[in-house]
Amino acid sequence: MRKVVITGIGIHTPMGSTLEEIKDRYLRAEPSVRLYPSPGEGKLRVASYFDGDVSDGFASNLVKMVDRSVLMGLRASDAAMADAGLRAGEFDATRMGTFVGCGSGATTSNNAIHEAFFLRDRMGPMAILQELPNAPAGHISMRHGLKGECALHSVACSSAGAAMGHAFRSIRHGYLDMAVAGGSEAPLGESTFRAWEAMRILARIDPENPGTTCRPFSKSRSGIVLGEGAVLYILEAEEHAKARGARIYATIEGYGTSADASHITLPSQEGQVSCMRNALADAGMQPSDIAYINAHGTATEQGDTIETRSVREVFGEHAYRTPMSSTKSFHGHLLGGSASIEMLATVIALTEGVLAPTLNLDTPDPECDLDYVANEARTGVVARAVMNNNFAFGGSNATMILTR
């Protein structure tokens, strides 16, 4: 089996567009969650979202046929390819794949298409192309001429984790030499907010301090905050990367996945434990090898409690000595894009020795009794191995383990 390394990172998020900007956000404890402009009076909403037009700079014929999630993914893919020093024609495109996670699909386009249909009896000829579930992966492969396997993973909040896991395994076992992998999610829109609100799962908002809305592991947590963005990585066989002199950020040592097979929304401790143990076994590691965990940490009452129990079961006493933070307190929940934006925290822990904090954690829930790196980043940390967890509606779980 081949070693798989990360040689490029493309970031297109409201938190920033470089690893340095993300790290600085962690150090300044500055979230990108803020008030979200909503139609109608008295409707208070928060989210992590882009200002301006995400289509700026793209050709008009492309913009007319794709969803917002595709444009964000393309932007991140451009950055990832450039960061890895990959230029079309200079590598074997048949040995490079594309694996993208997107949980909620073409939300922006779906809203516009259905509004036009129901209110104006109109259906544009681009509707199918705009709603195409695998469009983010397809357009990224077309843009960069990548001719290896091309797939979109949609397993709710683990989508990007599943995509990166698929890429990792494909390279490790020799089917590919390189892959673009990660997630892109653009879930914001009136119907999406209404749907999550109807489910009573969105967090209560303090209009004076919207950045404090997402409160993972806190006694006062009240639900999730939505966010958008795309983060894609270039995964590469280690020998391939070394042969071309590529910079290596980190090594992916193991990937684990499992299914809860129990409830469509309620997480299962058994499923999460199985997922983390599968990743540890895949990496050939013990729990005591892990120096930092990026939690799924949605800030839901059940989710955070069950995740804490799961980590305690896997890590035993070492759980209390292993820092674990939820960066959703910074950027909200990117749903299918979560695993990729959150893996940034694990890369920064390894390469910069900075542990991202969990914001808004003044009074922890007594049921959540681990070290959540409350409110302030830690610096000067020497982490050999780190873990990234994502647990989804539908019971699909994904864990990735990285080393320097």
Next chain:
Amino acid sequence: MTELRQQLFDILQSYAPPDVKRSQIEDAKILKDLPMDSIALLGAFDEIEEQFGIKFGGAATPDMTLDDFETMCAKLIAAKNA
């Protein structure tokens, strides 16, 4: 060139690949000769309908000449405004 033809070319151009020059749009005699695929052409038809508040009702086809297409658009717009 009429103002309407300019407007139609603007819409058609916006559906063409970015490397297509304006002259390639203007030089086409028949709609299917335009440098864009059939889905893009359908997208342009749809946007023209939306922008001018008209309905082609299936009458716009790739085999039409650009002159006939412009004439048809002009008639539909005039009928709408009458």
